[in-house]
Amino acid sequence: MTNIAISATRLDVQSCIDWAMSPQSGGIDVFIGTVRQMTRGKAVRRLEFEAYENMALHEMEKIAIAAASKWPVDKILIHHRTGSLEVGEVPVVIVVSAAHRDAAFDACRYAIDTLKQTVPIWKKEVFEDGAQWVAAHP
């Protein structure tokens, strides 16, 4: 079972975990992305996230389906934020429940690694003295 969303408002980690609970599951693996203060020695004021929403949802669903076909997991949730986020806020939550922990850890790792490679979402780092789109230029 999958639960995919893109949200312009705060992600509620506890309700993400509650959704993944199931009597068959022996464990839940959770990845919470957080906005880091420093990047390459510079202080970040905020991150601005933009998504190509229809395609991003489609790619996130593909990741969840692929993870569920690779590992014996019960439920997979992938939620991502858009908009402006300050240090300590949460841009992404991934929750995987499974009967046994290996599958939950592996599927969760796969989901965040693949999301970073394929899902059309972009972040702009805003500093005191300017801003830049991450990974745009070599």
Add this chain to the structure above:
Amino acid sequence: MTLTILAFGVAKDILGGSSVRLDSDKELTIGQLKSELERSYPELCRLTSFAFAVNNEYAGAEQVIREHDEIAIIPPVSGG
């Protein structure tokens, strides 16, 4: 035909808006569209890379564009 190309992230800055229109009197492939855009917006060539999506799927250079396809420029993604 007139194509509308959606732009996101750094591509939106380079194209000067969230979409651009492009008229073509012949059928175009994604590869040909890429060359057209690089000619009109040379700054695209300075990006690490950029891909295209057609109707919400990544598209290869050989893919032929149809009249009502939804086309998007996908600069390097950086979610998470």
